[in-house]
Amino acid sequence: MKLLTRTFPHGVHPKEHKDTAPLPIERMPFTDRYVLPLAQHIGAPSKGIVKVGQHVERGEKIAEPGGFVSVALHSPVTGTVRSLDPKRHPNGSLVPAIEIEIDRYAGQETPRGTPADPQAGSIDDFVARIQQMGLVGLGGAAFPAHVKYRIPDGAVVKELLVNGCECEPYLTCDHRVMLENAEDVVRGSVVLRDRIGAHLATIGVERNKLDAVAALQEAAKGDDRVRVVPLEVKYPQGAEKMLVKAVLGVEVPAGKLPLEVGVLVNNVSTVACLADIFDRGTPLVERVVTVAGPAVRRPSNLIVPIGTPVRAVLEYCGGLTGDAREIVMGGPMMGQPLGSIDVPVIKGTSGLLAFTESKLARPAEYHCLKCGRCVEACPVFLNPSRLARLAKVGKYEDMERFQVMDCMECGSCSYACPSNIPIVQLIRVSKSWVRERQRDAKIAQAKEAAEQAAKPAADGPGDASAKDGKETNR
Ligand code: SF4
Ligand code: SF4
Known part of the structure; x- marks a missing residue:
């Protein structure tokens, strides 16, 4: 390369x-x-x-x-x-x-x-x-x-x-x-x-x-x-x-x-x-x-x-x-x-x-100056000020749309912010919310898939054999 x-x-x-x-x-x-x-x-x-x-x-x-x-x-x-x-x-x-x-009388040599x-x-x-x-x-x-x-x-x-x-x-x-x-x-x-x-x-x-x-x-x-x-x-x-x-x-x-x-x-x-x-x-x-x-x-x-x-x-x-x-x-x-x-x-x-x-x-926090320093600092090209704004009003779904999960929590945005906004902390909280939501969605999906899988079993061969059984019983 x-x-x-x-x-x-x-x-x-x-x-x-x-x-x-x-x-x-x-x-x-x-x-x-x-x-x-x-x-x-x-x-x-x-x-x-x-x-x-x-x-x-x-x-x-x-x-x-x-x-x-x-x-x-x-x-x-x-x-x-x-x-x-x-x-x-x-x-x-x-x-x-x-x-x-510890055994006080042991040599404690580096193991070989x-x-x-x-x-x-x-x-x-x-x-x-x-x-x-x-x-x-x-x-x-x-x-x-x-x-x-x-x-x-x-x-x-x-x-x-x-x-x-x-x-x-x-x-x-x-x-x-x-x-x-x-x-x-x-x-x-x-x-x-x-x-x-x-x-x-x-x-x-x-x-x-x-x-x-x-x-x-x-x-x-x-x-x-x-x-x-x-x-x-x-x-x-x-x-x-x-x-x-x-x-x-x-x-x-x-x-x-x-x-x-x-x-x-x-x-x-x-x-x-x-x-x-x-x-x-x-x-x-x-x-x-x-x-x-x-x-x-x-x-x-x-x-x-x-x-x-x-x-x-x-x-x-x-x-x-x-x-x-x-x-x-x-x-x-x-x-x-x-x-x-x-x-x-x-x-x-x-x-x-x-x-x-x-x-x-922790120095006092001020309003966002829209200076863009956090955007210039972010190594993965997110817009941290927007993410922080959304996090403050709990708009986590919007944050997901703006790729909050790509954030690696490096803290560069917080470090660069002249208004001392705790951007990475706000992002961290919203990421755990998104993670939980994704986990719940996965569980719901798996449940649905299991229910779907169970259905054909009830209507399919099992049912046919039940029918057979009924006929035999008759
Ligand atoms: S903490 Fe996240 S949003 Fe902030 S600079 Fe790092 S990667 Fe970007
Ligand atoms: S660095 Fe701070 S003040 Fe500047 S735009 Fe980002 S959040 Fe706002």
């Missing part, structure tokens, strides 16, 4: 706040207890296979995938299963979970299993190993990686696009992974490129990480089917469709996946894990997390075992300042504010950001 541009149209330039970028990744010491929710990814929750009181080794499988769109779960530490009771998930709900108490040749065996073997190793997208969405890698029959992937944008403010974990584990990022990209039959692997990195570009270029030396492309710094360039447009100049149609244009997109930290999975036989038991924000005393980039309580991570970082008011899991634009710090780090946790009152204070 031809290289046409180095960014996408529209988008915004929030202040970067990447002060943790120079901080090398450090390993967080182990804590006492770990909580592993069975639902850590998009799709069906994993199914627990351990009992209370059971001893488990670090890296041992503790839950099987709960379906194809699901992954296995592994113990992040050597210890004892203490409870299988529901626990609070970062999203606020109570979910089934496995709680493990049997290495495997990623190119040997069938694509199903490749996909099954990744599912069994618990890999999900580490960019935040936590979509089971193997599902993405199982290319549907008939589809062709021409290019693998590896996402090293990390366009959310504050987050620098991917940056550090590219810098410190460049060989693994390139190795994982090559493994995936060859396995899915792509001709080229392109790693897209924003220009505020030129040291990572240099490290990746060095690691990719000698393989002319891996290229590293610096991109302009712009939010939300890390969104798949924006990245495809930025690097390849190709538009992914609304409602379709990048596969539609022959591209598979995967995050840098996720592909780096492929090297762990195939070369070292290591399942996903820990990840790099950026801990930052004005209310964190010692901002850091940490290797954190999955299941570590957020409270323990913040304490390790020197605790919070007295004026701390909100903790966000993920980036400030699309992350999730936490209702409690007594929830665990999960596979999709890229960052823990702590904000003060002053940073959170």
Whole structure:
């Protein structure tokens, strides 16, 4: 494919706040207890296979995938299963979970299993190993990686696009992974490129990480089917469709996946894990997390075992300042504010950001000035001011007509709005209404179809045999 541009149209330039970028990744010491929710990814929750009181080794499988769109779960530490009771998930709900108490005298070495040749065996073997190793997208969405890698029959992937944008403010974990584990990022990209039959692997990195570009270029030396492309710094360039447009100049149609244009997109930290999975036989038991924000005393980039309580991570970082008011899991634009710090780090946790009152204070909202800044900011060419207006008067059906479901909730419109209108929040509410309506419509349709299917059975052969029966009885 031809290289046409180095960014996408529209988008915004929030202040970067990447002060943790120079901080090398450090390993967080182990804590006492770990909580592993069975639902850590998009799709069906994993199914627990351990009992209370059971001893488990670090890296041992503790839950099987709960379906194809699901992954296995592994113990992040050597210890004892203490409870299988529901626990609070970062999203606020109570979910089934496995709680493990650490064995203080165990070595807690990084688990090493049997290495495997990623190119040997069938694509199903490749996909099954990744599912069994618990890999999900580490960019935040936590979509089971193997599902993405199982290319549907008939589809062709021409290019693998590896996402090293990390366009959310504050987050620098991917940056550090590219810098410190460049060989693994390139190795994982090559493994995936060859396995899915792509001709080229392109790693897209924003220009505020030129040291990572240099490290990746060095690691990719000698393989002319891996290229590293610096991109302009712009939010939300890390969104798949924006990245495809930025690097390849190709538009992914609304409602379709990048596969539609022959591209598979995967995050840098996720592909780096492929090297762990195939070369070292290591399942996903820990990840790099950026801990930052004005209310964190010692901002850091940490290797954190999955299941570590957020409270323990913040304490390790020197605790919070007295004026701390909100903790966000993920980036400030699309992350999730936490209702409690007594929830665990999960596979999709890229960052823990702590904000003060002053940073959170919501400025007064004014009338829409019809300035069009939100329209210029929207990367998917919606009209956010119109959508916000409709949302305020509850005209959700009209919003559906104006493609509200194409909104990816990036928040660029709210960020750009000089009147401080909470556009993305209004859109979010209306999207859940539309989703519910679509679900109800589907249920009604299925019900109707079932009734229709039942009808011929009553009038058809069954009825004929009944008639026959009647005649026989007579
Ligand atoms: S309307 Fe949706 S996609 Fe467009 S800028 Fe706003 S949040 Fe982003
Ligand atoms: S940016 Fe805000 S004020 Fe300007 S048109 Fe959009 S909603 Fe109205």
